[in-house]
Amino acid sequence: MNWDGKRIRDLRRQMSWSPDDLARRLNCTHKEILNWEMNQSSPSKEIIDLLDLFDLQRLDSASDVSEQARIESILKDHGLDQVSQVDLDVIEK
Secondary structure, three states: OOOOHHHHHHHHHHOOOOHHHHHHHHOOOHHHHHHHHOOOOOOOHHHHHHHHHHHHHHHHHHHHHHHHHHHHHHHHHOOOOOOOHHHHHHHOO
């Protein structure tokens, strides 16, 4: 998938990172981040590889949050303090 300015900005915002935060993580400058986000230049292959990794991290984090909400709902619905994977499998069948 192509890393255009909108996608870079969206990733940065979804990770709750400022342009400086992303620049630090990518070992580049704040100005480079802004140039990419305004489609005035494009990141290098090495930067794109890192952006791909950050995007996977974002997806994993979103999945964790979704899973946590599901488990909290099960705990509440069944009056439990904790639940194991075996309990989840039984409850969800």
